[in-house]
Structures are given as C-alpha cells and as structure tokens.
C-alpha cells in the first residue's frame with residue numbers, strides 16, 4: 138500500500154514509537170502480535186460477527202436528497218451515527234478488546250474526549266466482563282455529561298484529568314501514565330489513529346470497514362465504487378482514516394479532512410493542527426502538532442470535545458505533507474450552523490465533530506454529476522446541551 142506504514146512503523150517522516158523504557162515490552166508485544174492476531178481466521182470471524190450482530194453493520198450509505206439539491210451534487214452520508222453507542226468508535230473498541238483478550242489482559246484503560254470512545258470502551262468491557270478505567274479531561278466531563286453517565290452505568294470508572302487544558306491531550310497523558318504503572322496486566326485501548334506504532338496502523342485497520350463497505354454500497358447505488366470526493370472530520374483522525382483507507386490508492390478520489398478552527402485559526406483558540414502545527418513528537422509518535430518555539434505543546438481549543446486535540450495521527454501528517462489529502466478547517470460557529478442545517482434538512486442531528494465535516498460543503502463547488510461521501514461519524518445526542526445553549530431552544 139503506497140500510503141501505508143513501513144516495517145519500522147513510519148509513514149514517510151512520521152510515526153515510530155517514542156516511548157519510555159517501561160512501556161517497551163507492552164508496545165513490542167503488540168507490534169509482534171497484532172498482524173498475526175488480526176489475520177487469524179477465528180479472530181476475523183469473531184470481529185465480523187460482533188460488527189454485524191452487536192454493532193449493527195453494515196452501516197447504511199444514505200443518499201441525502203435535500204442536501205444533494207442544495208449543494209448541486211450527489212451527497213451521501215456514511216451513517217456511522219447509527220452504530221451501537223452512536224459513533225464509529227465502537228469499530229475499534231470491538232477490535233481491540235478481542236485483541237486484549239487474546240493477549241491475556243485483565244484490565245482495560247482508555248482516554249476519551251467527546252466520551253464516544255469512552256462509552257464504546259466501557260461497552261465492550263461490559264460485554265466481555267473486564268475491568269474498565271476511562272480517563273477524561275475535567276472540562277470534557279462537563280460538556281459531555283451524558284456520556285459520563287453512560288460510562289458509569291456501563292460499569293466503568295471515569296477518572297478526571299485535571300492538568301493542562303483539562304481536555305483530550307491531558308486524558309491521554311493520564312492514560313499513558315497509568316499504563317506505565319501497570320504494564321503487565323493492562324491493555325490501553327487508544328481511541329484514534331494516534332500513539333506509538335502499531336496503534337495508528339491497528340486502529341486504521343479496524344476502522345477501514347467504513348470505506349470497505351462504502352465502496353460496495355457506492356457500486357450498488359451509483360454503478361461505480363469510486364466517488365469524486367470523500368470527506369471526514371479529524372480529531373486524531375480515526376473516522377477520517379477509516380473513511381479514506383480503501384480510497385488511498387485511488388488517486389482520482391479527492392480526500393478532504395476537516396479540522397476544528399475553534400474561534401478562528403489565528404484567534405489563539407483553535408485546534409487546526411495542520412495550519413498551526415510543526416513536526417514533533419506527541420503521545421509516542423512523530424507527527425504534526427501545535428507547539429511553541431521551545432517545543433511546548435500549545436493548548437488546543439474547539440467547542441467540539443472530540444476535535445480538541447493538538448495533534449493528528451502520523452498517517453494524516455504524511456497524507457498532508459505529500460498532498461494526498463487536503464486539510465481544511467471550520468470554526469465553532471460554522472459547525473453549529475451546519476449541525477442545525479443537517480437536523481432540519483435531513484432529520485439527522487449530528488455530533489458537533491461530524492458537523493465540522495458537513496460545514497465544509499458550504500465552501501465547495503461541485504459538478505452536478507459529482508458523488509460525494511461524508512462520514513457521519515456520530516450522532517448529536519451528547520451535544521444537545523451545547524446546541525441548546527447556542528441556539529437558545
């Protein structure tokens with residue numbers, strides 16, 4: 138695969154495993170085992186069965202007729218919001234819990250921003266009867282309160298991260314700290330295509346079901362498996378990577394990744410990593426991240442907890458650098474308006490993360506015959522209080 142990972146765990150200049158000595162055995166175990174486990178027919182059968190009967194896959198590819206009329210192209214929504222637990226995050230959580238079981242792990246830790254990955258992880262831990270601890274920034278616990286309650290109801294312990302901006306980056310730091318302290322019995326279910334190799338590749342593989350299904354569904358609905366555009370929002374980048382994966386080598390398919398501009402790229406309150414970032418190391422991999430001149434991570438900001446992250450996964454950094462995908466950004470206000478528009482034109486209330494991808498349609502011009510697929514990464518129930526506060530319902 139032209140844009141895939143090499144044997145050393147790199148995508149071009151990005152990736153690798155920059156980890157403390159204490160984590161070496163865990164990460165090395167994963168590196169040696171993940172391909173073997175993922176290609177084991179029994180593992181694949183169990184993964185596929187759970188995706189079908191528990192998650193509800195395949196998720197529909199919906200031709201959004203009113204959006205298509207409005208934007209002058211054939212707009213399709215890949216409905217990850219209809220998955221069990223309400224987002225794409227469950228695809229990866231199912232894959233990693235099955236992997237953790239095969240590695241004999243007894244305790245699961247995770248980080249979460251919007252709470253969707255935390256809920257997905259708490260869900261699969263309940264399913265398998267395994268202890269679950271989720272780290273979450275204190276600010277995110279407030280703005281995504283429904284998901285905190287869901288995790289607790291599912292039996293997980295939710296631990297607030299109270300350092301830095303008290304958001305996703307800080308939760309990730311806490312989870313890594315826990316893993317360093319509990320290297321033997323614990324598996325860390327990272328929720329995006331970030332972290333040391335092999336995580337970015339492993340998570341991308343679990344999420345690649347999104348584009349695998351999309352190709353088949355497009356062929357049925359349009360007569361061609363290749364659209365002109367594929368679009369997704371990017372926090373760490375897992376729904377985007379799942380949506381891009383099987384289109385990467387189809388160079389004619391334009392890939393558009395939408396970052397969170399927050400209050401504006403130059404406002405000092407933003408999470409638009411490719412606009413503001415430089416190359417460096419974050420959470421175990423070499424990537425692009427927002428940092429000061431002396432290499433300190435700059436606190437990101439977005440109204441969307443799931444996009445409020447100062448980096449992107451290393452494969453995204455590579456796709457950005459070699460220009461295979463286009464990285465753009467959308468502000469808080471633009472995303473909220475897009476969330477409202479989608480609710481009222483298509484009857485689908487999207488997550489605020491997802492609404493960033495939808496908002497970018499406003500900035501594009503299409504040919505009437507263009508087929509455009511947007512990853513509807515999650516549903517907006519968790520964001521109702523933010524929508525209500527903004528629009529004053």
Ligand SMILES: Cc1ncc(COP(=O)(O)O)c(C=O)c1O
Nearest residue numbers: 253329372373374375376443515
């Ligand atoms: C619905 C939804 N979409 C997107 C994201 C962003 O994550 P990623 O970039 O890994 O897809 C999140 C993160 O929590 C989310 O909940």
